[in-house]
Amino acid sequence: MTDKNMQELIDLALLARNNAYVPYSNYPVGAALRTKSGKVYTGANIENASYPLTICGERNAMFQAVADGSRDFETLVIATRDGGSPCGACRQVMIEFSLDMDVVIVDEQGKITLRATPAELLPGAFTSISLK
Numbered sequence: 001m002t003d004k005n006m007q008e009l010i011d012l013a014l015l016a017r018n019n020a021y022v023p024y025s026n027y028p029v030g031a032a033l034r035t036k037s038g039k040v041y042t043g044a045n046i047e048n049a050s051y052p053l054t055i056c057g058e059r060n061a062m063f064q065a066v067a068d069g070s071r072d073f074e075t076l077v078i079a080t081r082d083g084g085s086p087c088g089a090c091r092q093v094m095i096e097f098s099l100d101m102d103v104v105i106v107d108e109q110g111k112i113t114l115r116a117t118p119a120e121l122l123p124g125a126f127t128s129i130s131l132k
Contacts, residue, residue, distance in 0.1 A: 006075075009034055010110045013079035016042040017108070020057065023047060029057035030079040033065055036072040041065040058090045062097065075102040083113025086121065094118035095125040 009032040017030025022045060029045040043060025055063075058078050065073065076094070078086060083105050086094070094103065095118045103121060105114040119125070 005034075006077075006104070007110075009040070009075060009077040009104070010079070010106050010112075012040060012042050013077040013106065014108070014110055016044045016057065016061075017079045018044075020044040021046045024049070024051070027081060027084075029084075031057040031061040032077045032079075033058075033061040033073060034075045035065060035070045036074045037070070039065075039068075039070055041068070041070070056087060056090050058086055059093050062093055066097075071097055073098045073101045075104065077104045077106060079106050079108065079110070081108050083107040083111070085114065088122070091118060091122040092125065095122055095127045099127075 012032035013030045016032060017028045020028035022028050024047045031043045033041045041061045041064045043057045043064060045057040047054045058076060085105060099119040100117045103116050103118060104112055106112050
């Protein structure tokens with residue numbers, strides 16, 4: 001992926017973060033997911049007073065892609081205030097679709113704080129995909 005393409009995803013994740021609904025945590029998260037075909041999906045976290053009904057930004061983006069028929073994930077950029085890492089549920093969903101997609105975490109200035117694959121983020125994951 002070119003630097004320009006990465007910057008585009010970072011910018012989209014930062015923009016998506018503005019749409020987060022976070023009245024309880026005050027921790028907005030935005031995500032931008034590019035598929036191998038080049039299609040991009042964005043998501044933001046959406047909280048609920050019944051907290052288990054909350055959805056994280058990265059799962060929101062991945063679920064939108066799947067609902068649109070895309071399952072060939074290439075790069076996922078996650079934008080948080082401080083470069084915070086994805087929760088376990090998000091890591092498990094990432095693993096469901098790709099062991100080797102590029103996961104890039106940025107802070108609110110767009111600075112990359114972590115770059116890894118889902119397999120690196122969740123070693124020993126429960127999956128039907130072969131963990132080689």
